[in-house]
Amino acid sequence: MSLSFDLFWSFRSPYSYLVTPRICDLVASHDVTCNVRIVYPIAVRQADFFQKVDPLWVFYLMKDTYRTADYLGLPYRWPMPDPVIMDPATRLYPAEQPHIHRLSHLGVVAAARGRGLEFIREVSHTIWSGTVDNWHEGDHMSDAAARAGLDLAEMDAAIAADEAHCIAAIDANQTAQRAAGHYGVPLMAVDGEPFFGQDRLDQLIWRLKQKGLQPR
Template sequence: MTLEYDLFWSFRSPYSYLVTPRLMELERDYDVRCNVRPVYPIAVRLKGFFKQVNPLWPPYLMKDTVRIAEMEGLPFRWPSPDPIVMDMAKGEVPEEQPYIHRLTRLGIAAAEKGKGLPFLREVGGVIFGGTRNWHEGDHLKDAAARAGLDLAELDRAIEADPARFEAVITANEAAQKAAGHWGVPLMVFEGEPFFGQDRVDHLTWRLGKHGLKKRG
């Protein structure tokens, strides 16, 4: 029997980007399925969050993500533009967000096509892998194609019923909270949360307790 777990993932989270290749390797090597459930980043969900954050956290996050990327052999640069439009100095996040809504809905559309994890890896790689102006030209189109998807087709599905996609995102965020955590990446198996890019081994161990088998 194929085991399944939920993945709550954000297009603004560097840790989400960094964990994705390992989750793809897990699905490649073992009889397990990842149910991709994109959510909005905390900057959008919690108003004023970055006005209250410890000032030591942002510089540590940058050091940590650069270190992890180097260890994992992944290209890494903070996105240009940032998927979240905000005043970093003041911690202010405006209501108008031209990037993150589309990206998150695209993640939903890709998951519904059965290509959620490849889409996250390819698009995440474009956003965090050093591509400047990732939102322009054919960057997203080409990333979707590498994941086996047609970007125009995904956009058409979203444009046909944007409210449905927002409802799915809201349901994902509710399920994330119900699982016992608010952050990403969050893997949830049988109601047990595994938070962080450094919890893949723990997730694999737990899956093994439930009969996880290697492919082939």
């Protein structure tokens, strides 16, 4: 029987972007299924999170993400624009967000169509790789969706027809995320055991092998 694990993932998380190609490689090379479960970023769930956090947290995040991308050989730049907009005067995140809700709901739709992993890989590369500016304009998003085997216009129409379903799905994912044992992303979980962070992927694979993971 094929193994599976949950992947709790956010479009605003650089570490989510950095782990995704390796998860794609794992799924391509081994008999295992990745259940993509989109969650809102911590800045959306807790608007004052970055106002309260120690400044060293952000300093280290920036240094570590660029270093990790270099180590992994992945192109990387903080997105332009940021998927989550912050008020620079207050360091608060307003409820009205022009990008992150659409991105997150598209991720829910992609997962429901069985193309969640492909979609987050293509879109996160578009957003985080630094290969394009203004990733939200022009054909960047539709091209990314097409590479994932999806039609962006059809997905947007599905969201418009029942956005409440997408919101409910993300709420359920966030509840399951905490039940799995953590609130951050990327979070992988198998049989109730959490593996938080891109640097825990090797331990996830180790555990899956203990459970019988086999090459395809």
